[in-house]
Each structure stands twice: as structure tokens, then as C-alpha cells.
Amino acid sequence: xxxxxxxxxxxxxxxxxxxAVDNLSLDIKENEIFGFLGPNGAGKSTTIRMLCTLSxxxxxxxxxxxxxIMKDPAEVRKKIGLVAEKMIMYDTLTSAENLRFFGKxxxxxxxxxxxxxxxxxxxxxxxxxxxxQIEKFSTGMKQRINVIRALLPEPEIIFMDEPTLGLDPQTxxxxxxxxxxxxxxxxxxxLTTHAMIEAEALSDRVAIIDHGKIVALxxxxxxxxxITKSDVSIFGAEITNLTPKLIDKINSLDVVDAVAQQDVxxxxxxxxxxxxxxxxxxxxxxxxxxxxxxxxxxxxTLEDVFLAVTGKEIRDQATAKTASHYMDVEAxxxxxx
Amino acid sequence: MGAIQILQDxxxxxxxxxxxxxxxxxxxxxxxxxxxxxxLLFGFIFPSGSTHENVQMGLVNLDQxxxxxxxxxxxxxxxNQLATTKNSSYMxxxxxxxxxxxxxxxxxxxxxxxxxxxxxxxxxxxNGQPGDIIIAVDNSNPQVASTVEQASSTTINGLNGIKANxxxxxxxxxxxxxxxxxxxxxxxxxxxxxxxxGTTNYFNFLAPGLIVMIGMMYIMNxxxxxxxxxxxxxxxxxxxxxxxxxxxxxxxxxxxLTIRGLVQCxxxxxxxxxxFGVIVQGSLLLIAFLTFLAIFSFxxxxxxxxxxxxxxxxxxxxxxxxxxxxxxxSGVIFPIQQMPWFMQDIAxxxxxxxAGDAMRKIMLxxxxxxxxxxxxxxxxxxxxxxxxxxxxxxxxxxxx
Numbered sequence: 001x002x003x004x005x006x007x008x009x010x011x012x013x014x015x016x017x018x019x020a021v022d023n024l025s026l027d028i029k030e031n032e033i034f035g036f037l038g039p040n041g042a043g044k045s046t047t048i049r050m051l052c053t054l055s056x057x058x059x060x061x062x063x064x065x066x067x068x069i070m071k072d073p074a075e076v077r078k079k080i081g082l083v084a085e086k087m088i089m090y091d092t093l094t095s096a097e098n099l100r101f102f103g104k105x106x107x108x109x110x111x112x113x114x115x116x117x118x119x120x121x122x123x124x125x126x127x128x129x130x131x132x133q134i135e136k137f138s139t140g141m142k143q144r145i146n147v148i149r150a151l152l153p154e155p156e157i158i159f160m161d162e163p164t165l166g167l168d169p170q171t172x173x174x175x176x177x178x179x180x181x182x183x184x185x186x187x188x189x190x191l192t193t194h195a196m197i198e199a200e201a202l203s204d205r206v207a208i209i210d211h212g213k214i215v216a217l218x219x220x221x222x223x224x225x226x227i228t229k230s231d232v233s234i235f236g237a238e239i240t241n242l243t244p245k246l247i248d249k250i251n252s253l254d255v256v257d258a259v260a261q262q263d264v265x266x267x268x269x270x271x272x273x274x275x276x277x278x279x280x281x282x283x284x285x286x287x288x289x290x291x292x293x294x295x296x297x298x299x300x301t302l303e304d305v306f307l308a309v310t311g312k313e314i315r316d317q318a319t320a321k322t323a324s325h326y327m328d329v330e331a332x333x334x335x336x337x
Numbered sequence: 338m339g340a341i342q343i344l345q346d347x348x349x350x351x352x353x354x355x356x357x358x359x360x361x362x363x364x365x366x367x368x369x370x371x372x373x374x375x376x377l378l379f380g381f382i383f384p385s386g387s388t389h390e391n392v393q394m395g396l397v398n399l400d401q402x403x404x405x406x407x408x409x410x411x412x413x414x415x416x417n418q419l420a421t422t423k424n425s426s427y428m429x430x431x432x433x434x435x436x437x438x439x440x441x442x443x444x445x446x447x448x449x450x451x452x453x454x455x456x457x458x459x460x461x462x463x464n465g466q467p468g469d470i471i472i473a474v475d476n477s478n479p480q481v482a483s484t485v486e487q488a489s490s491t492t493i494n495g496l497n498g499i500k501a502n503x504x505x506x507x508x509x510x511x512x513x514x515x516x517x518x519x520x521x522x523x524x525x526x527x528x529x530x531x532x533x534x535g536t537t538n539y540f541n542f543l544a545p546g547l548i549v550m551i552g553m554m555y556i557m558n559x560x561x562x563x564x565x566x567x568x569x570x571x572x573x574x575x576x577x578x579x580x581x582x583x584x585x586x587x588x589x590x591x592x593x594l595t596i597r598g599l600v601q602c603x604x605x606x607x608x609x610x611x612x613f614g615v616i617v618q619g620s621l622l623l624i625a626f627l628t629f630l631a632i633f634s635f636x637x638x639x640x641x642x643x644x645x646x647x648x649x650x651x652x653x654x655x656x657x658x659x660x661x662x663x664x665x666x667s668g669v670i671f672p673i674q675q676m677p678w679f680m681q682d683i684a685x686x687x688x689x690x691x692a693g694d695a696m697r698k699i700m701l702x703x704x705x706x707x708x709x710x711x712x713x714x715x716x717x718x719x720x721x722x723x724x725x726x727x728x729x730x731x732x733x734x735x736x737x
Contacts, residue, residue: 052578077580086571090353092360101353105346105579133360149575 005030005157005188006051010060013046013212020046022212023060028190033183035203036192037306043212044192045085048159051190052082065156078106081150081158085165087142088149091135095126095145098134099152106153113152120148124178140171147178157188164198176202196302206302210310224300227308232257233276234304237267238292239284246287255279258311265292270308343588346581350589351596354563358597368597372551372605379543379670380613392428392488395439395451395473402459404468408496412452415495428488436473443475450474450485498522532702541616544609545696546669548602548624549631553663553689555598556591556632557656560639563590565649583735584728591636595629602628619699623706627699627713631692634716637723644730662687669693688719 006028013021021043028034036044049055051062053073061068067075082088089098096117103113121127124144134142143163150158160179164172179202183189193199199206200220208216208223216223227234239246242265251259255273262268269280277294284291297304358364398405419427431448433439439451453471462468472489476482505518519526564587567573576586606624609615617624638659646652664670666680667689673681684690695712698704706713 049574052574054574054577074580077578080578082574082578084571084574086574088572088575090357090570090572092357093353097353097356101349102575102579104349105576105581107580 006064008062011057011062012059014058019212031186031188032204033189033202035199035206036209037199037206038209039194042209044209045161048161052080052159053077079156081155083147083150083160083163085161087146089134089145092133094131094133096130102149103152120151124148140167143167159190161192200302208306208309216309220302223305227300227305231272232308233271235269236295238265240265240290240292246289249283249287253279258307260307268307343582343585346585347589350586351593354590354593368601369604372601373608376608380540392484393448394428394430395433395442395448396430397433397436397439397451397453399456400454400458404459404462405454411496412492415492449481540613541701544615545700546693548605549692549696550669551605552598552602552628552632553635555601556594556635557639557660559594561643561649561652564643583732587640587731595632598632599628617700618703623699627695630716634688634720637727640727640731644734663689667693688716691715
């Protein structure tokens with residue numbers, strides 16, 4: 001096996017005129033937890049689908065555990081596990097029946113398969129539900145089975161596409177714990193998420209992806225340092241009579257890189273000059289804006305990094321009403337091909 | 338990847354599909370209910386035989402002589418003899434005073450036709466001349482017109498026979514000769530012997546075709562539906578990302594559908610025998626084998642549709658587009674012999690035609706394997722050729 005778990009070279013996927021993944025070149029190291037962070041439609045899922053041999057790239061190539069996804073798809077499939085956004089399991093089958101079915105597709109010997117099923121159910125604390133049909137489970141329970149399904153054949157690399165989307169906080173934490181445990185056993189984890197906290201909490205390295213391109217790639221800490229060390233400042237502004245016109249005015253300032261609306265009154269503004277704050281306040285006052293508060297956070301978050309590098313907020317602005325990431329549930333589904 | 342491995346994996350897919358099916362009560366109920374509904378529908382919307390009941394006829398007697406009165410009396414006796422049950426009658430008569438009155442009644446839809454006995458009828462009959470009878474028919478509805486014509490000719494033929502019988506007897510008595518009048522009136526006596534014992538009805542014709550047709554519908558609707566369901570649920574990706582060949586998925590699903598289709602066809606047969614009195618002459622084993630072959634011959638078309646269509650809606654549309662002509666042109670519902678020549682030519686390229694034909698021969702005529710070998714070879718060939726085209730198409734459609 002090569003030192004890199006995954007090597008992508010100029011990987012490109014086009015759907016007609018639309019370029020979902022644009023010339024992606026990237027190496028992912030063995031036993032790394034690698035996070036793809038990006039808004040809906042950024043190309044995360046399409047990248048994962050290509051790496052899992054579910055979709056052929058338009059151009060470029062990729063190697064998984066040393067095997068080319070186009071030339072050796074069968075070998076690639078033996079090395080990977082997939083936790084897709086849509087859970088891969090049959091509702092009317094029990095946990096054991098689901099796991100057994102997929103285990104047989106991987107040709108795991110009978111006794112070994114039964115042992116492995118018990119072992120994995122134990123890992124996610126679901127032994128009690130071994131013979132219960134999936135349809136009776138809560139979303140959180142389903143996701144646990146969905147995760148261990150991918151682990152059945154002891155893959156070298158596991159892909160997790162939005163693994164905590166729509167889950168309650170408790171399950172979210174437990175899925176993250178499981179992910180770390182999997183990683184400790186030597187498995188490389190590729191994670192996609194549009195939740196900053198998740199990328200930050202889990203990933204060794206994060207690639208911020210937008211319009212099919214990597215716009216930033218580093219450890220979460222280094223990404224945050226990008227902002228702290230540069231001239232970029234992120235301000236929070238609360239304006240009681242916020243209008244779209246006012247947002248446009250603020251955005252048109254030279255010192256302002258990006259403006260993101262967080263709720264009815266709140267804005268996040270990314271600016272790049274020492275005089276920025278004065279200019280922003282001036283323009284708000286000039287337009288009759290009523291400022292309730294202006295804040296400048298000392299601790300940068302990945303969210304700030306995202307705003308600075310992509311010029312937009314990660315969440316779909318129309319649906320984002322609170323800063324909680326659990327609101328992501330209501331965000332429009334990413335395009336799945 | 339070897340063929341054996343592909344088959345082993347497809348067996349796993351089939352077992353999984355069967356468990357899923359077993360747990361879905363609606364699908365299990367549908368498997369039994371669908372044949373029943375279909376049989377009831379087709380069993381009752383079509384006429385069960387060629388009998389007529391209560392044909393409304395007008396009667397205009399412009400002669401009013403002894404001959405015409407005798408004719409009418411005999412016709413009424415005849416009518417009662419032809420009636421199938423006590424409470425019904427073959428024809429019912431309404432008297433009208435003139436031809437115009439009868440024609441008006443026809444126009445108003447009160448009667449379907451009228452017997453008109455012209456003046457001088459009695460005179461003609463007694464003087465050894467043929468007695469003309471005019472039969473007015475409402476031919477605005479061809480089916481009613483043919484019913485009236487049939488009913489009238491049956492009656493008149495019967496009356497002719499009675500009259501001729503009497504006349505021949507009179508003549509033979511006068512000539513002092515012993516004669517069988519029937520030998521003179523009708524020297525040729527056809528004796529119809531049918532291939533199937535008992536009375537035939539439309540249902541005997543329909544049931545064998547329905548079995549293969551329902552089998553066809555099950556597989557052709559089933560393939561796009563089962564693939565679409567997995568794609569929609571996301572489980573399809575689970576199978577595609579596993580180290581199995583794409584063909585294992587579709588073959589496993591086709592195997593599961595074939596088994597369920599066979600079970601459904603068995604229900605059609607059971608209901609046809611129990612509820613509609615269809616008598617099975619041929620071997621059940623041969624019937625099962627033919628049903629399997631019929632279902633098999635449609636798998637390729639089903640896979641082609643699902644491979645060419647981008648979504649289930651399109652696949653279903655392609656299926657309807659293919660299935661409806663097959664249903665109506667294959668001779669399952671309407672005999673092919675009734676169709677114009679170009680329709681008959683189309684019927685010849687539809688596999689269902691051969692499946693229905695072979696099934697009818699086996700079920701009703703007790704045909705053996707050799708008798709239907711041409712049909713079987715055509716079905717097998719059709720199935721293999723379509724599969725050979727369909728499988729590469731399916732593999733290609735798996736990746737976008």
C-alpha cells in the first residue's frame with residue numbers, strides 16, 4: 001500500500017454545462033480524518049461518489065489504496081466502506097438481516113460474519129436491537145446501523161457523507177465518538193459536512209470546497225490562524241431595521257469582502273482594513289440603520305474562515321434563522337447524483 | 338468476475354428481495370388480489386356465449402289470412418322452444434298496424450327489428466308459391482342488427498323445416514311411399530364435434546392467455562419498480578459500492594420477480610378453475626414450464642426499459658407503451674383471426690402471442706411439448722436475444 005490512502009489528480013465531474021467538481025487534486029494520508037467542508041452543491045457528495053466508483057469522472061483520475069477508480073473499481077470497492085447521506089439499509093429487514101445481506105456481498109465467511117455483526121452491534125451499543133426491523137428505529141438508531149454497515153468488511157478507508165445530518169445532539173456526539181474509535185483502529189476517514197463544528201471537532205485536516213474547487217486546505221487550527229494573522233476581521237453587527245438594500249450598501253464598500261445575514265437583525269461582515277469598522281458604521285448610519293450592537297470576536301471559528309475565503313455564509317441564507325447547526329436539517333438537500 | 342460468482346451474489350440479492358416482499362403485506366395481498374380482480378373483470382364484461390335474450394321485435398300482419406295466423410302461432414311456439422330459461426324469451430313480439438308504425442318504433446328504439454307479413458301471404462302459401470316475409474332491421478348498431486338477423490333466420494329456418502316436414506309427409510302419403518322427410522329437406526346433417534368437452538365459453542379462450550399476460554405484466558412492471566425503489570431509498574448505492582458485479586443486482590431481482598410472477602400465475606390458474614369452471618386438459622408441469630418461459634422472455638425488455646429511462650416515470654411510460662399493444666394485439670383478449678392483416682403481422686412479432694397460443698394449446702387441447710415446440714423456441718430465443726442486448730445496456734446505465 002502506498003503512503004497516501006487517496007490520491008486525486010485533476011478530478012473533474014461535469015453534468016452538462018454544470019461543473020460539479022473542478023480539477024480537484026488532493027492527497028489524503030493514511031489513517032487521517034479528512035473533512036470536506038462546503039455548502040450544499042459545492043461538490044462534496046459528487047467527489048465521494050466518484051471515489052466510491054459510483055460515478056465516473058469526466059476527466060482526471062484518482063487512486064484509492066493504490067487502485068485506480070476507473071481501472072480497478074472492483075479492487076477499490078473491497079477497500080472502502082460508504083456511509084451515504086441516504087441511509088443504506090432496508091426498512092423491513094432487521095439489523096442482523098441487513099448486516100448479513102451486505103456481509104455476504106463482501107463474501108465474509110459465515111461464522112466470521114456472525115461474529116463481526118455482534119462485535120459491531122456492541123460497538124454502537126445496539127445488541128438489544130439485533131432482531132428488530134429497522135423501520136421501528138429512531139433516526140439515531142438507524143444511523144448507528146448505517147455506520148457499522150460500512151465497517152462490516154473491515155475497510156481501509158471509510159467515506160462518511162454528512163453522517164450527523166438531522167441527528168439529535170446526543171446521537172451526533174456518539175457518532176463522532178464512534179468515528180474517532182474507527183480511526184484509532186487505523187481506518188482512514190473521509191468526512192463531508194456542512195457543519196463547521198463537526199469538521200473542527202473531528203478532522204485532522206479540512207478542505208473548504210466551493211463550486212467544485214478547494215479554496216482552503218489545512219488543519220482546522222492553521223485555517224483559523226489564517227484569519228488571526230491577516231488583516232481580515234470578522235464583525236458581528238445587529239441592526240434593528242435591517243433591509244436588503246442596507247446589506248448591499250455595506251457589501252459595496254471596498255474594505256468589505258463579504259456580508260452574510262444570520263437572522264432578521266444580525267449580520268456577519270468580513271473586512272480587510274484597519275479603518276473598516278469606521279467605514280461600516282458610517283454607511284449604516286448614513287442609510288438610517290439603527291445599530292443595536294457591533295461585536296468583534298477574539299476567537300476565530302471555522303465559520304469565519306469560510307466566510308473570509310468563500311465570501312459567503314456556509315448555510316443557505318434563506319433558511320438560516322439561528323446559529324445552531326441543527327438547523328441544517330431544514331436546508332435544501334444537496335444535489336445527489 | 339466469474340459467472341458463478343455473479344450468480345452466487347444474485348442469489349443473495351434474490352433472498353433479500355424475498356424477505357422484503359414477505360414483510361410487505363400490501364405486496365403479498367396484491368399478488369393474490371390482482372389476478373382475482375383481473376379475472377372477475379374479464380370474466381363478466383365479455384359475453385359468455387352466443388345466446389340471445391329478449392330481442393325486441395315488431396310484428397306487422399298486413400295479410401290477416403289463415404296462412405299468416407298459422408305462421409305467427411308456429412313462430413311463437415318456436416320462440417318458446419328457443420328460450421334459454423323459463424323467465425326469459427328468445428324474442429318478444431309487439432304488434433303494429435302498419436309498416437310505418439313499426440319503423441317509427443325502430444327509430445324510437447322501442448324495438449330492434451320487425452317482421453312484416455305482406456298482403457297475399459296466405460294466398461301464396463296455399464297456392465304453392467313462396468310466402469315472402471320482410472324483416473326490417475335497425476342497422477344503426479351493427480351488433481344489434483346481427484343479433485336480429487341471427488334470431489330471425491334461426492326462427493324462419495325452424496319454421497321452414499316444420500312446414501317442409503308437413504308438406505313432404507303429405508306428398509309421400511299421397512304417393513303411398515314411406516319416406517323420412519328430413520332426408521329430403523336436409524340431406525346433409527352436420528354433426529359438430531368440439532375439441533373441448535362440454536360447452537365452450539369465452540372464458541376458456543381467455544384464461545390461458547390471461548395467465549401469461551399477468552405474468553408479463555408482473556415482470557415488466559416489477560423490474561423498473563424494484564430498481565427505482567432501491568435508487569430512491571439509497572440502498573442501490575450500497576450494492577453498487579460492494580465488490581459485486583452490476584449484473585448480480587439485476588439478475589437477482591429478476592429471479593425474485595420470476596418466482597413471485599410464477600406464484601401469481603398459479604393463482605390465476607386456481608381462480609380460473611375454481612371460479613370460472615375452466616377445465617385444464619394439459620399437464621400442470623408443462624403449464625408451469627411455459628409460464629416460466631413466458632416470464633423469462635420479458636425480462637430482457639424490462640431491463641432495457643429500466644436501462645434506457647432516466648427515472649421510474651419514464652421507465653413506466655416505456656412499459657405502458659410496450660404492454661398495451663401486446664395485451665390487445667397478442668390474441669389474448671381478442672382472437673387474432675378477427676384482426677385486419679397488418680395487425681395480424683404485428684401480432685406475429687409479439688412474444689405474448691406465442692406464449693398465449695402455446696398456453697391455450699396445452700391447457701385446453703392437452704398439447705404436449707413437441708406440439709408447442711415452435712412457440713417455446715420462439716419465446717426462448719426472444720428472451721435470450723433481448724437479455725443479451727439488455728445486460729450491456731444495464732451495465733452502461735449504472736454509471737453516470
